[in-house]
Amino acid sequence: MGVDRLLFGPPQKATVSVERVRTGQTCPACGSSDVARYPVANFLGPRMVVKCQDCFENLETTVPTADDHWPPWASATSDWPASRNG
Numbered sequence: 001m002g003v004d005r006l007l008f009g010p011p012q013k014a015t016v017s018v019e020r021v022r023t024g025q026t027c028p029a030c031g032s033s034d035v036a037r038y039p040v041a042n043f044l045g046p047r048m049v050v051k052c053q054d055c056f057e058n059l060e061t062t063v064p065t066a067d068d069h070w071p072p073w074a075s076a077t078s079d080w081p082a083s084r085n086g
């Protein structure tokens with residue numbers, strides 16, 4: 001984990017958004033090729049999802065890796081292994 005995940009300044013733009021990276025997959029529900037991977041915060045916590053942008057069919061939900069930089073405000077110990085005490 002780099003220092004950039006611990007020290008970050010306020011947003012420089014008026015709005016905050018995330019980049020939706022196209023995956024090149026085809027949606028199994030509607031056949032659209034507009035499928036993207038991007039970070040979300042849902043009831044499970046921070047996750048990376050792959051979703052159809054036309055019908056919002058969820059193709060995949062995964063735990064973010066360090067390369068995903070999500071969430072940007074993760075604690076310094078977030079990637080440490082948990083002890084038996086939790």
Ligand SMILES: [Zn+2]
Binds near residue numbers: 031053054
């Ligand atoms: Zn779809």
